[in-house]
Amino acid sequence: MESTSLRERQKERRRARIYAVAIDMFKQGGFQTTTATDIARASNVSRGTFFNYYPYKEAVLLDYGSEVFEGLRLHAEQQLAAGTAPMTVLQDVWMRLAEQNMLERDLIPPLAYEVLNPDPERARTAYRALPLGKVIEMILRPMQHSGQLRADLSLSRMSNLIADTYLMIALRWSAYGSDRSLKEEMRLTLAFLMDGVLRR
Known part of the structure; x- marks a missing residue:
C-alpha cells in the first residue's frame, strides 16, 4: 500500500x-x-x-487552460457570494481572461484549434478542459432567475454562444492582429453580445 x-x-x-x-x-x-x-x-x-x-503536445496546453479557467471560476464564485452584480462579475472575468491571453498571445491559436479539432474525441477533451461556457452560465444564472435574460433561448445556449464568440475573437486577434488591444476588442464584443441576450 x-x-x-x-x-x-x-x-x-x-x-x-x-x-x-x-x-x-x-x-x-x-x-x-x-x-x-x-x-x-x-x-x-x-x-x-x-x-x-x-498523448499529444496540445494536451499540456489543455492542462494549462484548465488551470486558468478554474481560477476564473473561483474568482467569479467569490465575487457573486460577496454580492457583486452578475454583469460586473462577467465583465471582470471577461477582462481578466483577455489580459491573460494578451500576455500569452502565441498560446491562443493551438488552444482554439484543439477545440475545433476534427478528431471528435480530442475536440471533446478540449471542450471539457476549457469550460468558459460553464463559468459564464454560473455568472448569468442569477440574471436568468430575476428575469433579466430573454426566455426564448436556454441559459446554456446563451452562455455557450458568448464563450464561443470569445474564442473566435481571441483567435482572430492572435492570428491576424488588430488596431485595438484584445481587452478593447472583448469589451466591445461583450457589450454587443449582452445586448442580444438581455430581455427587452
Whole structure:
C-alpha cells in the first residue's frame, strides 16, 4: 500500500515537472517550435515517458487552460457570494481572461484549434478542459432567475454562444492582429453580445 502511494506521488511529481517545463518552453520559445522531444529532454525523461503523461503536445496546453479557467471560476464564485452584480462579475472575468491571453498571445491559436479539432474525441477533451461556457452560465444564472435574460433561448445556449464568440475573437486577434488591444476588442464584443441576450 505504501509503495503504491509512493509510486503515485512520484508519478504526480514527474507529471508536474513535465508540465512546468513544457509551459515554460512554450512561453519562451513558442509552441510550434517546441517539440515533445525537447520537452522530454529538458524534463529528464524519455520521449515515451512524455507521451505516457500527455498523448499529444496540445494536451499540456489543455492542462494549462484548465488551470486558468478554474481560477476564473473561483474568482467569479467569490465575487457573486460577496454580492457583486452578475454583469460586473462577467465583465471582470471577461477582462481578466483577455489580459491573460494578451500576455500569452502565441498560446491562443493551438488552444482554439484543439477545440475545433476534427478528431471528435480530442475536440471533446478540449471542450471539457476549457469550460468558459460553464463559468459564464454560473455568472448569468442569477440574471436568468430575476428575469433579466430573454426566455426564448436556454441559459446554456446563451452562455455557450458568448464563450464561443470569445474564442473566435481571441483567435482572430492572435492570428491576424488588430488596431485595438484584445481587452478593447472583448469589451466591445461583450457589450454587443449582452445586448442580444438581455430581455427587452
